[in-house]
Amino acid sequence: MTDNNPGFSIAPEPFMRRLILAIAASFALAAPALAWPDKTITLVVPFPPGGSSDTIARALAPRMQDKLGQPVIIDNKGGATGTIGAGLVKRAPADGYTLLVSSLGPFVIAPHLIKGVPYDATKDFDLLTVVVQAPNVLVVPASSPLKSVAEVIAELKKAPGKMTFCSSGNGSSDHLTAELFWLQSGTSGNHIPYKGGGPAMQDLLGGQIDASFQNINAVVQHVAAGKLRALAVTSAQRSPLLPQVPTLAEAGIKDVDVYSWQAVAAPKGLPADVKAKLHASLIAALNDPQVKPRLLDQGFEIVGNTPEQFAEFQAREYVRWKQLIETRKITAD
Numbered sequence: 001m002t003d004n005n006p007g008f009s010i011a012p013e014p015f016m017r018r019l020i021l022a023i024a025a026s027f028a029l030a031a032p033a034l035a036w037p038d039k040t041i042t043l044v045v046p047f048p049p050g051g052s053s054d055t056i057a058r059a060l061a062p063r064m065q066d067k068l069g070q071p072v073i074i075d076n077k078g079g080a081t082g083t084i085g086a087g088l089v090k091r092a093p094a095d096g097y098t099l100l101v102s103s104l105g106p107f108v109i110a111p112h113l114i115k116g117v118p119y120d121a122t123k124d125f126d127l128l129t130v131v132v133q134a135p136n137v138l139v140v141p142a143s144s145p146l147k148s149v150a151e152v153i154a155e156l157k158k159a160p161g162k163m164t165f166c167s168s169g170n171g172s173s174d175h176l177t178a179e180l181f182w183l184q185s186g187t188s189g190n191h192i193p194y195k196g197g198g199p200a201m202q203d204l205l206g207g208q209i210d211a212s213f214q215n216i217n218a219v220v221q222h223v224a225a226g227k228l229r230a231l232a233v234t235s236a237q238r239s240p241l242l243p244q245v246p247t248l249a250e251a252g253i254k255d256v257d258v259y260s261w262q263a264v265a266a267p268k269g270l271p272a273d274v275k276a277k278l279h280a281s282l283i284a285a286l287n288d289p290q291v292k293p294r295l296l297d298q299g300f301e302i303v304g305n306t307p308e309q310f311a312e313f314q315a316r317e318y319v320r321w322k323q324l325i326e327t328r329k330i331t332a333d
Contacts, residue, residue, distance in 0.1 A: 036096060036274050040071040043101045043264075046085025048078040051197065052215060056131055056262045057101040059295060063285030068277065080114065081171060081332065082106035087118030090125065094269035096278055100125065104173065104261050108317040112325045113171040113332040122318065125265040127310040128279050131286060132300035133261040135235035136177045136213040137220075137242065139228040143207050149232050149251035152211065156187035164190045166209040168197040170332050173260040176321060177213035177234060179328045180256050181248070204228070215260050216241060217299035234258040241299050261303070263310060279307065 041064070043057045057074050065072040077085035086106040092098035100106075111121045119125075140146050146155060156163055167175035170193045182188050192209060194200035197218060203209045205227055213234065220241050222228040230245045236257050238247060248256045264282055266275070285291060286304045295302065305313070324330070 036271075036277065037068050037070040039097060040073060041068065041096070042073055042075050042098050044085050044089050044098060045074060045076050045101050046078060046082035046106055047076065047103075048196075049076050051103075052134075052217065052260065053101055053103050053262050055298070056295075056300075059291050060101070060131070060264075060282065060285045063288045063291055064281045067281040067284050081110045081169065083110050083114055083117050083119070086110075086121075089265070090119040090267055092267050094126070094267040096266060096270055096274040098267065099128070099278070100265045101131075102263065102265075104263075104317060105171070107263065107265075107314055109171050109173075109176065109321050109325075110332075111318075112322045113330065122314070124268050126268055126270045126275060127307050127314060128264045128266060128275070129282050129307065130261050130263040130303040130305050130310050130313060131282065132295060133259040133303055134216050134300050135233045135239060136174060136258055136260060137216050137223075137230050137234070137239075137245070138181070138211065138213055138232045138248070139204070139219050139223065139230050140211045141204060141207045141209075142227055142229055144210065144229060146211070146231070147229070149246075149248065149253065152231065153185050153187055156182070156185070156189055160188045161190055164192050164210045166192045166194055166200040166204055166212045168200050169193050169195060171325075171330065173215070173258070174200075174213045176324060176330070177256070177258045179330060180258065180324055181213065181253065183324070183328065184253050184256050213258075215299070220299050239299070259301075275307070 043061060045054045045057050047053050054076065061072040061074060077088055082102055082105045086100055086102060089098055089100040107121050111117050138149065146152050165178045167178065175191060175193065178189060178191060200212065201218065204212050205222065216239060219228055223230045223242065230242055232248045232251050233239050233242060233245055234248055234256055236247065238245065283304050286302055292302060
């Protein structure tokens with residue numbers, strides 16, 4: 001007996017049932033990825049409100065929300081030099097709904113200073129991007145007689161260990177910059193750590209402290225107002241915000257190119273498509289015409305690199321600060 005339509009055959013029913021089930025299963029597996037995000041995304045800032053990391057997170061959140069179509073909120077989890085908040089992110093599900101927005105401390109400094117850090121900075125995060133960076137500035141109170149880097153070095157050599165340099169805390173960017181400066185200039189000063197940048201700045205402005213290496217965004221307004229005198233910047237090139245101020249290299253001190261930076265990371269194991277969407281939203285937020293100029297005006301330089309570039313950068317910074325901390329015998333106490 002021949003088929004009325006020899007060019008067409010009917011598949012056996014069990015085969016059709018298996019085929020339909022397989023197609024349905026593939027759609028079910030793809031649905032969560034296609035639907036991401038479908039709930040609120042949290043940016044964990046491992047410091048109290050008001051600092052540079054908090055400023056960056058609050059600048060990015062509204063534009064990320066526009067790009068991703070879901071609420072993006074800030075959760076400040078300060079403590080232990082940023083390691084408490086970083087540890088919380090490390091333990092969160094790797095689903096893209098919890099991100100870390102932090103300065104370099106938890107990524108490349110704290111692991112060398114604090115025992116029992118609750119994460120491995122080089123293994124426990126999916127790095128997304130370094131958002132911004134900013135140089136530090138060597139500043140003295142306006143009442144100081146010191147007018148140049150050469151005069152600072154002369155003062156340090158005349159009375160080793162006497163001239164005071166304040167910082168926002170042991171192991172902070174401003175502290176380590178001072179240590180690197182002393183190392184490269186063959187001098188020694190007196191480090192005075194504070195519990196945060198605010199109290200340190202208050203005493204610096206009041207003349208109780210002789211000098212400090214402060215983030216440019218924290219001092220530029222005080223320099224403009226004549227309350228602080230800027231002697232050098234730690235960037236490779238002069239800052240457009242302080243074009244009259246030389247770099248440390250120009251002042252004769254080599255290899256003290258230092259930037260404070262803020263970056264975004266997620267718990268290790270993000271799905272590739274989620275990682276790509278998050279990175280795209282961050283870059284879009286950074287380049288938004290309402291965000292980028294505001295950050296530049298505050299002294300931040302836009303970076304917005306790739307995850308691969310961030311990983312290479314972190315590896316270099318991790319080794320650099322480890323070596324300095326060990327050489328100078330710096331502790332968190």
